[in-house]
Amino acid sequence: GAVVSQHPSWVICKSGTSVKIECRSLDFQATTMFWYRQFPKQSLMLMATSNEGSKATYEQGVEKDKFLINHASLTLSTLTVTSAHPEDSSFYICSATGTLVTDTQYFGPGTRLTVL
């Protein structure tokens, strides 16, 4: 149980375009979802926390207008990287908690974004 999926697993886009990444909880209701970014050989850095039906809470230094997060249902959250630039190239990982899984987060497999 407690499976989280992400789509796509990798994406390559041109500079200036927007990219949407989906995060889904497959077998539980995810009341809260988290988005992390991981640069090569570095650890995970939390970008934002989203609760279903509410606006996301962004960590300090994360541009909310650049990284749009939508958590419209209890099983789906999306991260849209707007006007992507090469420096946005990174590994993006989502995680989720729910009413039955409150003491930890379950992680998706990650999405590799490369901006040319």
Add this chain to the structure above:
Amino acid sequence: KQEVTQIPAALSVPEGENLVLNCSFTDSAIYNLQWFRQDPGKGLTSLLLIQSSQREQTSGRLNASLDKSSGRSTLYIAASQPGDSATYLCAVYIQGAQKLVFGQGTRLTINP
């Protein structure tokens, strides 16, 4: 602000050795501590979760300990195998905030 530090940053040992990975955190007000494994280009696999009231957890060849008062945790791997090669991440769950704070990880290489 909670900070998590992992030592060493990288470790290379011959197959069969027992080894210890270290994790320290600055604020003892944690809900739990978790060890993850990450293979290159992949997501996270949860290995062990220790609640703040517990001292240790075991799973197969892995044993994790927690000393909350001193802000330390260790991950012990017995009889290491080449398949154990990966990055190991320690993370603490902050009470009330539902936030996981990660260490920088230890890149482990087990040589055949």
